[in-house]
Amino acid sequence: MPAASDLEAISLKAPAAGQSAARGVEFACCGLLLCAAALGLLGGLTGQRVLDSPLLTRVPMAISTAVLFLILGGMLLLRQIFGAGLGLRRAGGGLALLAAAAACLNGASVLLGGGSGFLDLPFRQLSLWLGVPHVNMSPATATLFTLSGLAAWPLLLHGADDSPVREPWLAAAGLLAAVVAMAGAVFLLGYAFGSPLLYGAGVVPVARSTALSFVLLGVALVCEAGPRRPPLRMFAGSSPKALLMRAFVPLAALLSLAHALFLAHGQGGESDALLASFVAMATAVAIGVAVSVVARRVGGSLERAEARRAEAEARVRLALEEKTVMLKELHHRVKNNMQIISSLCLLQAEYVVDPRDRVLFEESQARIRSMALVHEDLYKSDDLAFVDMGSYVPRLVGQLVAGFLPPVRVECLVEDVRLPITQSVPCGMLLNELILNSLKHAFPGAERPELRVSLRMEEGLVRLEVADNGPGLPPGFSLSGTSSFGMVLVSSLTDQLHGSIETGAAAGGGARFVERFPLAES
Known part of the structure; x- marks a missing residue:
């Protein structure tokens, strides 16, 4: 049975992958929110409305509204840039609660007949001093700011060391942020359905730029909650x-x-x-x-x-x-x-x-080493079904000619051929017998012994060639007519590989053996 930790890691892989995408969307929303709030604040201080009607046929963003957007959007952006440090977390949580309380008191004072809320009073005096029209924060805007501040408080306060006690607050914050985004979308859609009627006597006004800013703020808070919490949790993962x-x-x-x-x-x-x-x-x-x-x-x-x-x-x-x-x-x-x-x-x-008799023991020892080398390559390889002949053949040839005097000059040309174990063992033993034959009959007395070994694919067949520069094969040589145990073993191995072998003279003199056999699938 697979470990439970492995299955849990698989299930958490997708939310972790979606976290970076949520951070990117949050960063973009915070940047757009700060731009909208800055333009709203600039318009409130100068009277030059950029995002809203300059003729005030539609209510523009209030200065107090722009300030609260700057505070909440700025804290979210700072958290994105500098991380969740303890000081920044405490400052963000405190400012979020302060913004929620101020917006709640401001909306309550307006609904109770106070005209301007206490948050709007200082900005009203500033507008009179600057000689520009003043706009109060509407009760609808104050309500959405209260919800936004309550949603931002746990999201800005939590860090990497989340405890299970805080998790329900974070989940509730994600849902509150979704409510803020949808409410902003409702007011924003009002402009598509006939915005002048949105500011009738019985309807609470919400500026177009304010509605857009609430959509951006709500989306940013939802992304801050992350894909592991609602409402993104149901959409996250694969x-x-x-x-x-x-x-x-x-x-x-x-x-x-x-x-x-x-x-x-x-x-x-x-x-x-x-x-x-x-x-x-x-x-x-x-x-x-x-x-x-x-x-x-x-x-x-x-x-x-x-x-x-x-x-x-x-x-x-x-x-x-x-x-x-x-x-x-x-x-x-x-x-x-x-x-x-x-x-x-x-x-x-x-x-x-x-x-x-000693030679017989040495030849048997070489045959055993050729088979052991196959199992050694399989043990060290990641593929246990096939043997890489490109590394096996040079190692086997090197073992056989090591210590031979005079030193044998070896030319080994091996392509990338992979044989299954059912063919690699007989092929290795066959190569072992052919090299031993050259060492035993071709090189004694030779001044510069040379051995050429090649292995490649040719017309769908595996082609193994061994050639030397010795005196060559005797006239009328035939594998079937020899009584040598090595040559009998070569014939038997050829039949085991379902192949054929050719004998003859090499190009520069000496004996030449060419083995061809089909490549098995497994």
């Missing part, structure tokens, strides 16, 4: 449920809003813009909720199936790793046993008196 949510919920909301806008402008008359925008947004939310319920149910089933598949895959992968370790250990033990047998042959050869 699970089928999240993919369905990301595909269908925005599409349904956009289609419903476009349909509402088309109907509103197609009537030819004017309607209550705030009511129309609220109905449009409510319809979009309702459709989005309906789609999300379906997506969560369908996605939940797919996600459970995906979890079962991932668990089964992890179980199979673990079993494969265990079998790989066991197979490597098997090759390692086979190689060690063959080395032991080779050492025994070497020790036994020390007690042999007849030189001809």
Whole structure:
């Protein structure tokens, strides 16, 4: 069974990947929010409205509103740039609570008949001193600032050392931020449905730039909550449920809003813009909720199936790793046993008196080493099914000619050929016999012995060639007609490889053997 920590790491991989995207969106929203607030503040101090109507046919952003946007957006941007230091966290949380309290008291004083709220009074005096028209913060704006400050307080205060006690506050902050963004979108849509009626006597005014700024602030706070908390949690990750949510919920909301806008402008008359925008947004939310319920149910089933598949895959992968370790250990033990047998042959050869018998022991020892070398390469390789002949052949040739006097000049040309173990062992033994044949019959008495070994693919067949510069083969030489054990073994190995072997004279004199056999798939 796979470890629970492995499955948990897989499930948390997607939210961690979405964190960087959320940070990028938050950074962009904070930058746009600060620009809008700065332009609103500049317009309030100079009377030159950039984002709103210069003729005041629509209510512009109040100076107090711009200041609160600068405070909240600035703290979010500073957190993005400098991180969640303890001092910055405390300052951000304190300013967020202060902004929420000030906005709440300001809205309450206006609703109670105080005219201007206490937050607007100093800015009203500043406007009179500058000789520019003054605009008060509306109760709707104060309400949204109260919600924004309450959402920003836990988000700005928390750091990397989150505790489970604070997690419900962070989740609630993400939901409050979503409410702020949707409320700002409702007021912003009012301009699309007939904005002059938005400022009738019975309707609370909200500036166009203020509504846009609340959308940016709400989105920034939602991104600050992150993909591990609502409302982004249901959209984050690579699970089928999240993919369905990301595909269908925005599409349904956009289609419903476009349909509402088309109907509103197609009537030819004017309607209550705030009511129309609220109905449009409510319809979009309702459709989005309906789609999300379906997506969560369908996605939940797919996600459970995906979890079962991932668990089964992890179980199979673990079993494969265990079998790989066991197979490597098997090759390692086979190689060690063959080395032991080779050492025994070497020790036994020390007690042999007849030189001809000693040669037989040495040849057997070389054959055993050629097989042990295959298992050694398999043990060290990541691929336990195939042997890399490009590294095996030079090592085998080097072992066989080492210590031969005079030194043998070796020319080894081996392409990237990989043979399965069922072919690499007989091919290695065949190469061993051909090289031993050259060392035994071609090079004794030679002044400059030369050995050429090549291995490559030719017309879909594996081509192995061994040639020397010795006296060459005797006239009428035939593998079937020789009684030498080495040549009999070569014939047997050729049949085992389902190949064919050619003998003849090399280009510069000497013997030449060419083996061809088909490459097995496994």
